[in-house]
Amino acid sequence: MPGRATSPTRRRSTLRRSVALLRAFRHEQPDPPRFYTALARDSVEQLSGYADLDGALLLDVGGGPGYFRDAFTAAGARYVALDADVGELSGLGEMPPGTVLGSGMALPFRDASLDVCYSSNVLEHVSDPWLMAEEMLRVTRPGGTVFLSYTVWFGPWGGHETAPWHYLGGRRARARYRRKHGREPKNRYGESLFKVTVAEALEWSRRQDLADVVEVLPRYNPAWSWWLLRVPVVRELATWNLALVLRRR
Structure with a gap:
């Protein structure tokens, strides 16, 4: 059944993979193709370790x-993209078919209409992140997969291009960036971050009642670092990106 992996072969993160991804993050703005590819x-x-993408409406x-x-x-999914910014959707040229303008907090799709609902590094950019998470569950069919990750x-x-000054506060980090560069950062704390x-x-994963939690993992960390999530303060500082994988009931 599309959208569900009956015999998942989950890719466990190695230290080599983690280092490669963290290096790629340094090129997000100066070299977007390198980073996003x-x-x-x-x-x-x-995601292929949690869902059968071949033929899945994603x-x-x-x-x-x-x-x-x-x-x-290329993995066989029937892909639909949603973004609130037409500039982002047309970043490689004109918007291709299957692109939708809309808000992640009010997805313009019917209940239980999708096999897979995926989001990467978006949740931290919306003002009500857990409303967006609930919307993703709403539009996913029973048995379908939701994969949600964020910085x-x-x-x-955490502060994106204002890091590491975000540790002193998001507004201070934003103001420092503005003073140094003479312009606002792309990710503006309190508005788009x-x-x-x-x-x-x-x-939230414990509170929601629409899906079973398949896995919660520090997405870019090596697999052996799963225990970080059990240590309250350490997990916040050492987790670069968190992923929630859920199966809709």
């Missing part, structure tokens, strides 16, 4: 330019 390829490999919430489209389509605020890249923690995700 690497991330898209890794995303398909990781929604990428915050899909942005076509890097993820190319990777998921953890207290992690090393918000503080989302590991603790909030764990609490």
Whole structure:
């Protein structure tokens, strides 16, 4: 059945993979193709361990330019991208078919209409992140998969291009960037960047009643670091990106 992996072969993160991805993050703004191509390829490999992508109707919430489209389509998925910014969707040229403008907090799709609902590094950019998570569950059919990952605020890249000054506060980091560069950062704290923690995700995953939690993992960390999520303060500082994998009931 599309959207569900009956015999998952989950890719467990190695230290080599973690280092390669963290290096790629340094090129997000100066060399977007390098960064997004690497991330898209890794995303398909990781998601394939939880869902059968061949023939699956997949929604990428915050899909942005076509890097993820190319990777998921190559894996056999019927890909639909949603973004609130037409500039992001047309980043590689004109918007291709199957692109939708809309808000992640009010997805313009019917209940239980998708096999897979995926989102990577978007949750920290919406003002009500757990409303977006609930919307992703709503539009996913029973037995379908939701894969939701985001940048953890207290992690090393929590402030995005204002890091590591975000540790002194998001507004201070934003003001420092503006003074240094003479312009606002792309990710503006309080407008297009918000503080989302590991603790909030764990609490929401326990509170929601629409899906079974398949796995919660520090996405870019080596597999052996799963224990980090059990240590309250350490998990916030050492988790670069958190992923929630859920199976809709």
